Amino acid sequence: MANRRNVRTVTPLVAAIVVGGALAGPGTGRGGDLMVDAELSLRNFLMRMSRVLRLSSNQKNRINAIIDAEMEMVRPLLDKVDENRNRLMQAAEAMTFDEEAVRDLAAGQARIDAELTVFRIKAHCQIHALLTPEQQEMVRFLRSEINQCPALPPGRLASV
Numbered sequence: 801m802a803n804r805r806n807v808r809t810v811t812p813l814v815a816a817i818v819v820g821g822a823l824a825g826p827g828t829g830r831g832g833d834l835m836v837d838a839e840l841s842l843r844n845f846l847m848r849m850s851r852v853l854r855l856s857s858n859q860k861n862r863i864n865a866i867i868d869a870e871m872e873m874v875r876p877l878l879d880k881v882d883e884n885r886n887r888l889m890q891a892a893e894a895m896t897f898d899e900e901a902v903r904d905l906a907a908g909q910a911r912i913d914a915e916l917t918v919f920r921i922k923a924h925c926q927i928h929a930l931l932t933p934e935q936q937e938m939v940r941f942l943r944s945e946i947n948q949c950p951a952l953p954p955g956r957l958a959s960v
Contacts, residue, residue, distance in 0.1 A: 842867045
């Protein structure tokens with residue numbers, strides 16, 4: 801019973817935090833540092849979830865190690881994302897449209913996005929495995945509550 805009360809108390813707060821972050825969109829514009837933004841986003845998420853899920857110090861340390869390892873692996877990919885974005889902006893500002901070049905850049909971007917998705921889901925699985933059954937249940941409940949939020953497109957937060 802107390803667990804349900806905690807869920808009812810925490811759900812609106814977590815939903816507001818996640819929905820607000822989702823609606824804010826990416827934090828970088830031209831000249832932004834994707835790596836810094838990605839790491840800050842992960843660290844902020846960990847801080848919020850450590851309070852909601854009541855993570856132990858051991859869990860926090862192990863999750864931080866997972867995040868550190870992930871950031872090292874995705875660093876080159878985020879650099880490529882930034883490079884491709886700049887090249888796509890240059891193509892958009894060119895005097896003539898080079899469809900083949902734009903398609904090549906877009907295909908490269910799609911491959912990078914796929915790799916980033918694989919890394920993200922792998923990290924989520926590793927983190928999920930560190931959670932207690934009660935914490936896992938709380939994550940499932942919060943994910944279902946957040947995904948039912950009408951303010952977001954369906955599936956926007958499926959990987960929370």
